Amino acid sequence: MKKKIEDILYEISMPILNKYNFEFVDVEYKKEGGQWYLRLFIDKEDGITIDDCQLVSEAVSDKLDEIDPIDHSYIFEVSSPGIDRPLKTDRDYRKNLNKDLEVKFYDSFEGKKTIEAILLNYDDNKVVLSYNGKEIEVDKKAIAIMRPLIKF
Known part of the structure; x- marks a missing residue:
């Protein structure tokens, strides 16, 4: 229902x-x-x-x-979904290219459940991030939530 x-x-x-x-x-x-x-x-x-x-x-x-x-x-x-809404649609990903994101994983990534990274590229199955000065490719299925990083 x-x-x-x-x-x-x-x-x-x-x-x-x-x-x-x-x-x-x-x-x-x-x-x-x-x-x-x-x-x-x-x-x-x-x-x-x-x-x-x-x-x-x-x-x-x-x-x-x-x-x-x-x-x-x-x-x-x-x-409104708010400024820190999770990335869900293609438009969300496009809008956030080359921007800082908070990425939360289902399982830990390099010993962390949450990282701050820059979205470099994406497709239907994966994202390419800049993290700690290196480019990493992550399967979208490994990501619990990804949203813009709000800095005050």
Whole structure:
């Protein structure tokens, strides 16, 4: 059921997102603290505003009400993925080429679970990183999460 609801949200939100030139980033349907949440994450080139989220929320909520795919109460949210969102799409990877990243591994890499590296290249299966002055190639399956490194 979970996957089906996520697929439905994707299908009904895409025409709305395309109309306003927003990017579909992700959808999440999960239970937190006894309450179900359906979340749609969107983005655009110069960033998402609260007004953008409200616009999409109202339009997608109307569609959700029409088709009523969920038979229990839930909270629907539309949100920006944030500046430190994990790299998931080809666009995410392109945007972060030659930038500092935080890379977390499932198993340790050179004795560490997390490293800071620069994304040099990527394809469907691997990433090429600059780490400690050397170029390394890492299988994407070994990476738990990779996101922009935020420095203050």
